Amino acid sequence: MLLPHDERIYAFLRRLGGIELLVLGNFSAADVVVDLPDASEWAGTELLIGKPPEPEPDGPPLVLRPWEGRVYRRGHDSGG
Numbered sequence: 001m002l003l004p005h006d007e008r009i010y011a012f013l014r015r016l017g018g019i020e021l022l023v024l025g026n027f028s029a030a031d032v033v034v035d036l037p038d039a040s041e042w043a044g045t046e047l048l049i050g051k052p053p054e055p056e057p058d059g060p061p062l063v064l065r066p067w068e069g070r071v072y073r074r075g076h077d078s079g080g
Contacts, residue, residue: 008032009064021048022072026064034062045074 002011008028014021022042026032036042039062050070053063064070 002036003034009034011036017077018075019073019077020075022074023069024062024064024071025069026067029066031066032064034064036062042072042074045072047071048073 002013003009008026008030009032010023010025010027011034012023014023022036022045024034026034042062048071050068
């Protein structure tokens with residue numbers, strides 16, 4: 001669990017080999033800024049599940065809309 005004390009955001013990582021998945025869910029009826037310590041490291045990674053976010057050049061790095069979920073993927077598979 002990445003944000004265990006946040007009652008609105010459910011966030012965790014899954015890892016296998018060289019692949020990491022970031023799973024995020026907003027379980028509230030309001031927009032929520034997801035304050036991950038390494039959010040900048042996830043910028044530009046592949047969005048596997050969810051609607052692409054609206055571009056916000058001057059806004060917070062990661063905002064989830066009400067009841068929104070996303071899964072991001074980074075890394076590479078070292079298997080052959």
